[in-house]
Amino acid sequence: MSIRRKLTISYIAMLLIPIISFIVVTFFTGTIFKNRLGNAYNVSLGEAPIENIIEKDSRAIDNIKDYILKNNKDLLKDEFFSEQEKYLNKHTGVIVRKNDEFIYISPSLKNNFTYNLLPQFGKNTNNSKIDFLKQNKFVILKQYDFYMEDESKISIFLVLNTTSSESIFYEFIAVEIGILIAILIITNGMLTFFMSKSIVKPLEKLKNGAVLIKNGNLDFKLSSSENDEIGQLSRVFEEMRFKLKESLELQLQYENNRKELISNISHDLKTPVTAIKAYTEGIRDGIADTPEKMERYVNTIYRKAVDMDRLIDELFLFSKLDLKKIPFNFEKVELSDYLNDCIEELRFDLEKKNINITFVNELKEASYVIADREKLKRVIMNIVENSVKYINKAVGKIDIRINENHEYVYVSFKDNGMGISKKSLQYIFDRFYRADSSRNSNTGGSGLGLAISKKIIEEHGGKIWAESDENSGTDIIFTLKKWRDDCIEKDINS
Numbered sequence: 001m002s003i004r005r006k007l008t009i010s011y012i013a014m015l016l017i018p019i020i021s022f023i024v025v026t027f028f029t030g031t032i033f034k035n036r037l038g039n040a041y042n043v044s045l046g047e048a049p050i051e052n053i054i055e056k057d058s059r060a061i062d063n064i065k066d067y068i069l070k071n072n073k074d075l076l077k078d079e080f081f082s083e084q085e086k087y088l089n090k091h092t093g094v095i096v097r098k099n100d101e102f103i104y105i106s107p108s109l110k111n112n113f114t115y116n117l118l119p120q121f122g123k124n125t126n127n128s129k130i131d132f133l134k135q136n137k138f139v140i141l142k143q144y145d146f147y148m149e150d151e152s153k154i155s156i157f158l159v160l161n162t163t164s165s166e167s168i169f170y171e172f173i174a175v176e177i178g179i180l181i182a183i184l185i186i187t188n189g190m191l192t193f194f195m196s197k198s199i200v201k202p203l204e205k206l207k208n209g210a211v212l213i214k215n216g217n218l219d220f221k222l223s224s225s226e227n228d229e230i231g232q233l234s235r236v237f238e239e240m241r242f243k244l245k246e247s248l249e250l251q252l253q254y255e256n257n258r259k260e261l262i263s264n265i266s267h268d269l270k271t272p273v274t275a276i277k278a279y280t281e282g283i284r285d286g287i288a289d290t291p292e293k294m295e296r297y298v299n300t301i302y303r304k305a306v307d308m309d310r311l312i313d314e315l316f317l318f319s320k321l322d323l324k325k326i327p328f329n330f331e332k333v334e335l336s337d338y339l340n341d342c343i344e345e346l347r348f349d350l351e352k353k354n355i356n357i358t359f360v361n362e363l364k365e366a367s368y369v370i371a372d373r374e375k376l377k378r379v380i381m382n383i384v385e386n387s388v389k390y391i392n393k394a395v396g397k398i399d400i401r402i403n404e405n406h407e408y409v410y411v412s413f414k415d416n417g418m419g420i421s422k423k424s425l426q427y428i429f430d431r432f433y434r435a436d437s438s439r440n441s442n443t444g445g446s447g448l449g450l451a452i453s454k455k456i457i458e459e460h461g462g463k464i465w466a467e468s469d470e471n472s473g474t475d476i477i478f479t480l481k482k483w484r485d486d487c488i489e490k491d492i493n494s
């Protein structure tokens, strides 16, 4: 899920969760407070609570009414009124007024009650109307007016003291505000926690990774299963780390290769130089004291110098190919004709060494390839030279064969030589690699021939590989791109 989506959902949740949970909690607390209110006033709040109270208090009112009507001469018996309190609801009281004089006031109404706000006799005839004496937190539930025998006007007020309901109400509001704040803190806290966990944690991981890379440590793996922006960033980061590591390793390998190259060159140059030095010393010190000896010494020196010259040439060529500093002159070459020419050139030398060379062309029609004639010749010479060197049979054989697929022509050189061990096969195209471990063996060679051939073939856009059975022979195969009519010589050379 994207971070934007997460944020949106979290904002909606921050709104909805508090609202819904507040409504639910309010429903329960509301019920609790309603019950408390009902208990405080000894009524059930479900159906007409005021009427309920009035109804319950009616006994006291009736008693008072009867009492006043019966005892109109002698009204001042406080004990009677006090007695009636027990029939009244806990929070209701009565006020009895005769003309303008108050003859009884319930003790619960004695404080804070503004008596002159009470309605006049006969004013509050509509009994369903409830008068609020707001400033005093008292409510007149009902006013009962009647005349005594002597025409005195009697008003009995049934008054409800709302103080406790108000305090219950305020308590309810306070509890509600508390609950609301708690719900807001909990939901926001939790959502913030989860959000930060899903955003900050992966960011921290990423930061730690960056610090590791900064300190040169690339051997860790940054995994992320998240699909959001940070997850994507983590994956790109991991890719970057991997590439960086790869390129560092490659650089290290280049560095090692360079060192190895220098050591190989030194070794391979040292051998002929040592020999030349020794033979020259021999001549100088007069060891070559006969003309035959002298001739042998000089010939050896010459041979060693030739070896060195060749090695230096090959090295030079290889390093120029490696640096891609050699221009290739690609052209359209008819392969079969080209190979026949090469074979003719080689045949004389090979026959002298008792090696038969054959050529089988399996192509259906004349096949043109893209090649640099001179460089390709070098490849062929290297391969044939190897075969000659490593043929260990009385009669040598080199079979050249060409076939094709729709894009490439395959050229194969199969000999009946000593073959190459499985172990060595994968290395023979590496520079300086020679399967016969003794570098000074009579076969000679620098170990650069096949490395040069590989570079040249790759520069042609082809591949080169070897197949071999130890003792029965070696097959070196390379591919060349076929010439297509839409190839323009200028294009291939650029």
Ligand SMILES: Nc1ncnc2c1ncn2[C@@H]1O[C@H](COP(=O)(O)OP(=O)(O)O)[C@@H](O)[C@H]1O
Pocket (backbone or CB within 6 Å): 382, 386, 387, 390, 391, 415, 417, 418, 419, 420, 428, 429, 433, 434, 435, 436, 444, 445, 446, 447, 448, 449, 450, 451, 474
């Ligand atoms: N036709 C072959 N038969 C047997 N071994 C071969 C053949 N061609 C190449 N090799 C092995 O591959 C190695 C590398 O060949 P190359 O690069 O031409 O170096 P060099 O010929 O100078 O030794 C050789 O030393 C040899 O061991």
Ligand SMILES: [Mg+2]
Pocket (backbone or CB within 6 Å): 382, 385, 386, 445, 447, 448, 449, 450
């Ligand atoms: Mg060779």
